[in-house]
Amino acid sequence: EPEVTQTPSHQVTQMGQEVILRCVPISNHLYFYWYRQILGQKVEFLVSFYNNEISEKSEIFDDQFSVERPDGSNFTLKIRSTKLEDSAMYFCASSVTQTRENEQFFGPGTRLTVL
Amino acid sequence: GDSVTQMEGPVTLSEEAFLTINCTYTATGYPSLFWYVQYPGEGLQLLLKATKADDKGSNKGFEATYRKETTSFHLEKGSVQVSDSAVYFCALSDLGQGAQKLVFGQGTRLTINP
Numbered sequence: 746e747p748e749v750t751q752t753p754s755h756q757v758t759q760m761g762q763e764v765i766l767r768c769v770p771i772s773n774h775l776y777f778y779w780y781r782q783i784l785g786q787k788v789e790f791l792v793s794f795y796n797n798e799i800s801e802k803s804e805i806f807d808d809q810f811s812v813e814r815p816d817g818s819n820f821t822l823k824i825r826s827t828k829l830e831d832s833a834m835y836f837c838a839s840s841v842t843q844t845r846e847n848e849q850f851f852g853p854g855t856r857l858t859v860l
Numbered sequence: 861g862d863s864v865t866q867m868e869g870p871v872t873l874s875e876e877a878f879l880t881i882n883c884t885y886t887a888t889g890y891p892s893l894f895w896y897v898q899y900p901g902e903g904l905q906l907l908l909k910a911t912k913a914d915d916k917g918s919n920k921g922f923e924a925t926y927r928k929e930t931t932s933f934h935l936e937k938g939s940v941q942v943s944d945s946a947v948y949f950c951a952l953s954d955l956g957q958g959a960q961k962l963v964f965g966q967g968t969r970l971t972i973n974p
Contacts, residue, residue, distance in 0.1 A: 748903075751903075776960070786966065787965065788949065788951075788964040793960070836903065844960065845911070845960060846953070847960055849906075850906075853901065854903060
């Protein structure tokens with residue numbers, strides 16, 4: 746069964762460093778998303794992406810964050826200069842269509858630890 | 861903005877016990893409602909969904925009914941198994957600025973003891 750994959754499963758970085766989190770969405774999906782979950786808190790929407798551009802972003806998704814689909818299979822989240830408060834689990838998701846009843850398929854997540 | 865509130869966890873039950881995990885929501889539009897489950901080491905998987913009032917979603921013995929009058933979508937299962945141990949997330953989906961996004965509750969960790 747097709748699935749969303751994410752690499753790495755765990756990333757440790759120093760504050761101020763850039764990190765790139767990678768995701769491979771399901772191959773026939775057109776819509777892509779990033780969510781994050783700070784330990785003990787809710788899963789929060791970060792950004793949605795379609796047709797090579799951002800369709801919506803949350804207030805969390807500031808200028809330090811960017812997303813890209815560099816090669817038609819990968820979908821990446823870049824954090825330019827990490828802060829301690831960026832430590833969280835980051836989930837990638839994808840979907841075929843975009844309706845309010847549509848299912849999003851999630852990857853297993855990347856745990857980011859900023860020291 | 862839209863929000864989802866789940867009952868506090870963790871929840872620990874014995875096998876074959878009855879399960880209820882409460883979920884209530886607030887939304888400005890007419891959302892769809894979902895329960896996602898996360899097994900250890902895996903991503904969130906859709907467990908069930910309901911897209912309009914009085915719809916009942918069901919899967920693997922779990923059920924939840926979309927109650928617009930009480931803005932609730934409680935998850936129930938009549939007889940839980942050890943394999944149901946996981947984290948359960950209630951979520952709503954609405955179209956924001958034209959893009960679908962999920963708004964999640966805080967998750968409820970369920971542990972079933974044999």
